[in-house]
Amino acid sequence: MARGELMKKLLASYGRDEEFRAVAEQIIVEEEQKNNRVLARSLRKTLDNSAPSTGAPKALAPLIPFPDAAGDFVERIEPVHTKNDIILSASNINVFQGLIQEFKRGEDIRRHGLAVRSKLLFCGPPGCGKTLCAEVFANELGLPMFVVKIDRVISSYLGETAANVRKVFEFARKQPCVLFLDEFDALARSREDSTEHNELRRVVNSLLIFIDRIRPKGFLVAATNLDQTLDPAVWRRFDEVIWFDKPNAAMIDRYLKLNFRNIEIDFDLHKYASHLEGYSYAEIERISTQAIKSSIIDRRKKVSGDDFKQALNDEVRRRSGLARLNQAD
Missing domain, CATH: 3.40.50.300 (P-loop containing nucleotide triphosphate hydrolases)
Incomplete structure (x- = not known):
């Protein structure tokens, strides 16, 4: 049987679904630690099958109190x-x-x-x-x-x-x-x-x-x-x-489309994928973000190829500086 304090918490939390489930999870964990696995499994099955009182999605793992x-x-x-x-x-x-x-x-x-x-x-x-x-x-x-x-x-x-x-x-x-x-x-x-x-x-x-x-x-x-x-x-x-390796051309192409999925552009993203081979996702995201910023600064509705080229040039410059720094080390 779980500790009396936990049982009191369980009763006190009745009607507050998230808190109730968190305390119930603690009781199950305690029974597992005591090797009462049959009881723990039965309790967990009952908890998982019980619908939350709100319309929110059921959490798989309620939080225990932070130690x-x-x-x-x-x-x-x-x-x-x-x-x-x-x-x-x-x-x-x-x-x-x-x-x-x-x-x-x-x-x-x-x-x-x-x-x-x-x-x-x-x-x-x-x-x-x-x-x-x-x-x-x-x-x-x-x-x-x-x-x-x-x-x-x-x-x-x-x-x-x-x-x-x-x-x-x-x-x-x-x-x-x-x-x-x-x-x-x-x-x-x-x-x-x-x-x-x-x-x-x-x-x-x-x-x-x-x-x-x-x-x-x-x-x-x-x-x-x-x-x-x-x-x-x-x-x-x-x-x-x-x-996790650096993305290949096909993955870069998909990632560029992901970065610009809600942005209007007036150039072909696909033709730039080959220029970005060897770049990491973080570098490609930085290039994409900088290109989008340029169009916003100029109050243009679309990102242009020149915006993207300039952002790419900035990343090349950044990379060159980091390369020199690494050589110095």
Whole structure:
């Protein structure tokens, strides 16, 4: 039986659907932790089949009260993008469709003694859709998204970083969500790197243990632009490694149409796709946005080819400056 305090909360929240479901979810989680799986499954089935009292869509994962221990390190992000706002390769679409179906049938899979894939590693250069994909993924699953604030997790005090990581993982263990760790390489850097100190090696040791042991109720998603710097032992801890590459010509063409879908233009977008090969989605979006701004500044109703060319030239200049900066490093 759930704790008396939770039962009081449940009764007190009657009639307030969102709050009622959140407390009910806590009771189910507590029964699962006690290994009362038959009861937990029955309760969850009843909760899922009950229609919300309002006309709002049913949430798959009501929020538990936010734990003070993780509050400094985790921030909730409200997803605003949908699958219509992202361009993925065919292979990545297949992977994500499989993950979504597996999540939805998770109870059946576990009943057969099998694990549901829930730990994902996103790899690829900056600006190629890793963060956006995590947001869209959370939206499609109906799960809240939380982003780990890596700068706060990493502490200057010996021993504190591993303790902070533990708090984050404890949060992910309890809360059904998509927990997103960007710049994962800051925590999981190779222990073979001679420039790293012993404290970071201890953090990596702890991190590997946490990833091994966690069975998130949603998904743990780590992302890195520097996959070559990750500790070799990290890779096998993840159920899936998903690669995000710079878009090819066909994907660029689709992305340009997406960027200008509500904008009047007087030039052929398709002919510019080949000029943008090798550019990231973030760079292409910056070019598109700047071209649109130019037409607004000049009080024109349509974006012209000259607007787009000038925006492209600005991006080329920006790239050249960054290239010189990287060579200097």
